[in-house]
Structures are given as structure tokens and as C-alpha cells.
Amino acid sequence: MSDILVHTEAGVMTLTFNRLDKKNSITRAMYAELADALAKAAEDGTVHAVLIQGDATIFSAGNDIGDFLNAPPSTPESPVFRFLQGIATFPKPVVAAVCGPAVGIGTTMLFHCDLVYAGDNAAFSMPFVNLGLCPEAASSLLVPQMFGYHRAAEALLLGEPFMAEAALEVGLVNRVVPPTEANSIAQAQARKLAAKPLSALIEIKRLMKMAQQPALLERMGEEGQSFGRMLREPAAREAFTAFMEKRKPDFSKL
């Protein structure tokens, strides 16, 4: 079975992370599937909304660290950047249901979703600093805007995780719900969206985003260049190797 399940019903395309044994960490192949599904959903007039979900225990552990080590993205056409571009410019509403850990891109993709429902066990983190990396998905722009600078600095410079209630307080999530109900609540909200006129959904989303969009895409490009370079530098290589070897990274000699 695929690591990304795609199911379309009642005007909603649901994308489910299905790599539970690896905590739904996202491989190159999964980014490609996500990017392809979003491209299809954008074109398909019967799809009015997209829902992204994990299960009640895990949303996503972020990028597959083995891939970071062995097949780091190298061009803007790399699957991860194709996915980020796709979700950042997706014209129709995107809903997310998040339970358990949402690490790295598991959190940053949420800044590009329109509605987010979090289980009370949701744990968000953007630990790029601990991996010798910089933020991606325009999060260096969007996190300070949404959280305020000082809370953004805790999240990005210290890489500190934050729980569902804190995410609700800063406005990253719409509602905190029991984990076993998150996917069905998000699905119900997505179906409400799907029942609206598509042309109105698209126009409202375009208008709400238009002031920010050029700066957002520019920042994503800038981050992508730094991220691609830093993936190959000693700090990141040590962090990834340490993770694979199940030990703490040693940055003391770098």
C-alpha cells in the first residue's frame, strides 16, 4: 500500500500519511505523490477542498532523515520543493487534522493550510536549528508574523516544541479536539467547504492571500537556497548521522 493514501469523496480529496512505522516521516517519493495529488486537485473541478491528515497518534515526523543524508534535494524541481510550491499556491481550501507529533515540515506545511484542527495530543516543532538547518516553507516569514517575534525566536532559534493549546493561542489551529475525533471533525469541515460554490472559495482565498503572496514566494526561494546548502554542511551531516545511529549529535568540533 502507498505511503500516501489519496481518496476523493463528496468534493474533498483526502491525503493521509500512511507510513506509521516511520512516524509518517516523508520521503522523496511521498513528496512527489503529494505534489502530484495537489496538482490534480487544483485542476479537477469536482474537488473543492483538500484534507491532509495522519492518524490519532502521529501527524508527521517531518522529512525522512535518511533521505536528507543520502538524497538531499538539489534543485527547485526536487519533490519537496514541488510540494511546498504546490501547497503555498494551492487555489482551493486546504484543511489539516493534526494529532501527536508534527515535526519540521509537519508543522510548517500548516502555515499554508486554511483550517487546522488539532488533537489535544498535538505537539508542534520546528527543530531546524538542532539539525544545523534553517526554516523552510516561508516559516522564517510566517512564524514571526503569526506568533510575534519573541515567541517565534523560541520556536525557531531554540527549536522548542509547543502543544495544541499554545498553537490555538497564537492562531495556528482553529480548534483543539479529542485526537480520535480530529480526522472526522476536519472531514466534516472540509465537506462544508466542498458544498460552497467553488468560484467563491477560490476568489476569497486569492484575495485573502494576495498581499502576502509575492513576499512569501520570494522568502521560500531564499530559504530553499540556504536549506539546500546547509543540508550538505557538517552540522547537518552530524545531526542526521547521529539520528540514524540513535545517539546525541556532537557539534563540539564544528
Ligand code: COA
Ligand atoms: N526520518 C526517518 N525515520 C524516522 C523519522 C524521520 N524524520 N522520525 C522517526 N523515524 C523512525 C525512527 O528512526 C524509528 O525507526 P526504527 O523503528 O526503524 O528504529 C521509527 O521511526 C520510530 O521512531 P521513534 O523515534 O522510535 O518514535 P518516538 O515515538 O519515540 O518519537 C518522534 C517520535 C517523531 C518524536 C521522533 O521519531 C523524532 O523526533 N523524529 C525525528 C524528527 C525530525 O527531526 N525530523 C526532521 C525535521 S526537519
